[in-house]
Amino acid sequence: MLDASADPAYGACVVAVGADRDGIEGLARAERAQVPTFVEKLRDHPTRAVWDEALAARIAEYKPDLVVSAGFMKILGAPTLEAYPVLNTHPALLPSFPGAHGVRDALAHGVRVTGCTVMLADAGVDTGPIVAQETVKVLDSDDEATLHERIKTVERELLVDIVGRMAREGWTVHGRTVIIGGARD
Numbered sequence: 001m002l003d004a005s006a007d008p009a010y011g012a013c014v015v016a017v018g019a020d021r022d023g024i025e026g027l028a029r030a031e032r033a034q035v036p037t038f039v040e041k042l043r044d045h046p047t048r049a050v051w052d053e054a055l056a057a058r059i060a061e062y063k064p065d066l067v068v069s070a071g072f073m074k075i076l077g078a079p080t081l082e083a084y085p086v087l088n089t090h091p092a093l094l095p096s097f098p099g100a101h102g103v104r105d106a107l108a109h110g111v112r113v114t115g116c117t118v119m120l121a122d123a124g125v126d127t128g129p130i131v132a133q134e135t136v137k138v139l140d141s142d143d144e145a146t147l148h149e150r151i152k153t154v155e156r157e158l159l160v161d162i163v164g165r166m167a168r169e170g171w172t173v174h175g176r177t178v179i180i181g182g183a184r185d
């Protein structure tokens with residue numbers, strides 16, 4: 001996304017990169033690009049609710065139009081969800097295999113095709129309206145790591161494309177579906 005946003009025609013820029021823990025490659029990548037970063041750790045707060053509020057306050061410092069969750073492994077609470085649209089990427093074809101272990105669960109189930117889903121987060125876990133999906137074939141030789149790496153290649157490209165289109169064209173939510181721009185494909 002940082003690379004794509006170097007082109008003014010992309011229509012979006014990364015105003016900050018945040019995480020709930022240190023040592024994240026995305027933080028280092030942002031720092032190399034002189035993009036502001038922040039870390040808000042759950043363990044630094046007395047309760048989950050206080051962390052939720054603190055995270056939303058950190059995000060508010062950057063006034064984003066859209067929050068993108070990519071590999072953010074915490075369920076976001078109401079303070080963030082009620083303040084911003086949150087786009088999430090999940091390494092499975094929702095509603096199948098939601099949660100923190102989508103690739104592991106899909107492989108264990110024996111699926112021959114899996115993929116990734118870009119959706120708007122809601123209060124549930126991977127239950128929000130779907131923006132886009134792409135499929136990835138499962139190879140007989142796959143283990144969780146090899147399959148997940150192939151999914152990541154597809155989902156990163158999809159996420160960058162979707163964020164740019166949403167920024168340029170806007171979006172509307174119709175029940176469980178998100179339409180980018182003014183009309184259905």
Ligand SMILES: Nc1nc2c(c(=O)[nH]1)N[C@@H](CN(C=O)c1ccc(C(=O)N[C@@H](CCC(=O)O)C(=O)O)cc1)CN2
Nearest residue numbers: 073074075076088090099100121122123124125126127
């Ligand atoms: N309100 C929402 N927040 C988030 C969603 C969402 O759909 N609604 N998606 C997640 C990303 N995600 C799957 O795509 C996901 C991430 C993490 C978990 C989870 O069980 N997290 C545990 C802690 C895990 C850990 O710390 O290692 C937790 O939050 O207690 C489920 C799904 C992003 N946020």
Ligand SMILES: NCC(=O)N[C@@H]1O[C@H](COP(=O)([O-])[O-])[C@@H](O)[C@H]1O
Nearest residue numbers: 070071089090091099100101102152
């Ligand atoms: N349920 C949330 C979830 O599984 N998120 C997944 O974590 C990976 C992060 O990869 P990265 O750390 O290499 O960017 C991505 O595949 C993302 O979809």
